[in-house]
Amino acid sequence: MNAAGQGYVRPVDFSNGHVDMNHGAGGRAMAQLIDELFVHALDNEWLRQMNDQARFAVPAGRMVITTDSHVVSPLFFPGGDIGCLAVHGTINDVAMAGARPQYLAAGFILEEGFPLAELKRIVLSMARAAREAGVPVITGDTKVVERGKGDGVFITTTGVGMVPPGIDISGDRARPGDRVIVSGTMGDHGVAIMSFRENISFGTTIRSDTAALHELVAAMVQAVPGIHCLRDPTRGGLATTLNEFARQSGVGFRLEESAVPVRPQVSAACELLGLDPLYVANEGKLVAVCAPQDAERLVAAMRAHPLGRDAAQIGEVIEDAHHFVQMQTVLGGVRLVDWLAGEQLPRIC
Numbered sequence: 001m002n003a004a005g006q007g008y009v010r011p012v013d014f015s016n017g018h019v020d021m022n023h024g025a026g027g028r029a030m031a032q033l034i035d036e037l038f039v040h041a042l043d044n045e046w047l048r049q050m051n052d053q054a055r056f057a058v059p060a061g062r063m064v065i066t067t068d069s070h071v072v073s074p075l076f077f078p079g080g081d082i083g084c085l086a087v088h089g090t091i092n093d094v095a096m097a098g099a100r101p102q103y104l105a106a107g108f109i110l111e112e113g114f115p116l117a118e119l120k121r122i123v124l125s126m127a128r129a130a131r132e133a134g135v136p137v138i139t140g141d142t143k144v145v146e147r148g149k150g151d152g153v154f155i156t157t158t159g160v161g162m163v164p165p166g167i168d169i170s171g172d173r174a175r176p177g178d179r180v181i182v183s184g185t186m187g188d189h190g191v192a193i194m195s196f197r198e199n200i201s202f203g204t205t206i207r208s209d210t211a212a213l214h215e216l217v218a219a220m221v222q223a224v225p226g227i228h229c230l231r232d233p234t235r236g237g238l239a240t241t242l243n244e245f246a247r248q249s250g251v252g253f254r255l256e257e258s259a260v261p262v263r264p265q266v267s268a269a270c271e272l273l274g275l276d277p278l279y280v281a282n283e284g285k286l287v288a289v290c291a292p293q294d295a296e297r298l299v300a301a302m303r304a305h306p307l308g309r310d311a312a313q314i315g316e317v318i319e320d321a322h323h324f325v326q327m328q329t330v331l332g333g334v335r336l337v338d339w340l341a342g343e344q345l346p347r348i349c
Contacts, residue, residue: 078207186278220308
């Protein structure tokens with residue numbers, strides 16, 4: 001983009017410059033930052049109109065909308081950063097209704113003094129994730145807060161999508177006898193963040209699993225349109241997701257510890273850090289609940305997709321007036337997998 005062609009004296013210095021209060025003041029500096037970074041990186045027909053909103057067409061059907069705020073620390077971590085995480089997280093929340101994500105909106109809270117080079121890196125990552133997912137960011141907003149009143153950058157994303165006819169996926173539809181399936185290994189994202197924060201090495205880098213899951217969900221819905229529940233186990237991990245389902249559906253869950261897939265290095269890191277992988281966040285995995293007769297077909301469809309190749313059945317839904325989540329341990333005992341008490345991993349997504 002030619003800065004002079006837009007009426008600016010000189011281009012934004014993305015190599016050495018920093019965010020200042022003028023970038024959020026509504027004047028020329030703000031307009032130039034939007035032009036040369038956000039519109040340039042996220043370019044599409046809606047952003048180019050430069051309105052305060054975006055008008056868009058949607059196919060007939062039921063619409064899904066979600067909003068998610070991202071405050072992860074550090075902003076850059078093995079396997080991703082806050083930019084791609086903001087895209088993936090919101091796309092996944094839309095997809096968990098069985099919906100096809102259509103569009104995204106993004107709001108940025110920037111702290112005075114934040115390096116423009118890092119902001120550019122985040123926005124380019126966000127743009128790449130949106131392009132790869134085929135879900136454009138069509139409108140947004142930027143605000144700047146004084147130095148010391150933020151933490152570099154916070155991003156809020158809103159997503160909209162459409163649910164195909166005949167699909168009814170919700171956390172209140174689990175029934176006794178249903179099977180519980182996960183799409184892959186648990187705890188990768190949270191352990192990647194924590195080990196990076198603590199500068200702990202385990203012989204190999206543990207990477208975040210952040211990914212957009214809507215294509216995997218589409219394959220699952222095509223194979224088993226009658227899926228009962230879907231959710232991506234982010235904050236609070238698998239344990240929190242199943243407790244949410246139990247409360248919403250008025251049921252209990254029984255899991256097999258030996259069936260829950262966890263990478264050896266993640267298990268080792270959790271043991272060292274005093275964490276339980278069942279409560280550790282994931283950003284590229286999902287939990288599905290389906291009728292028992294559909295379970296094998298659903299697992300096969302998931303394993304045929306790259307993001308579901310490690311899919312596994314890990315338990316079943318049971319009748320339980322107390323709505324407990326229980327786990328059969330590898331030692332033959334039973335333990336309660338209760339709600340997380342407090343915050344196990346702060347600023348994880």
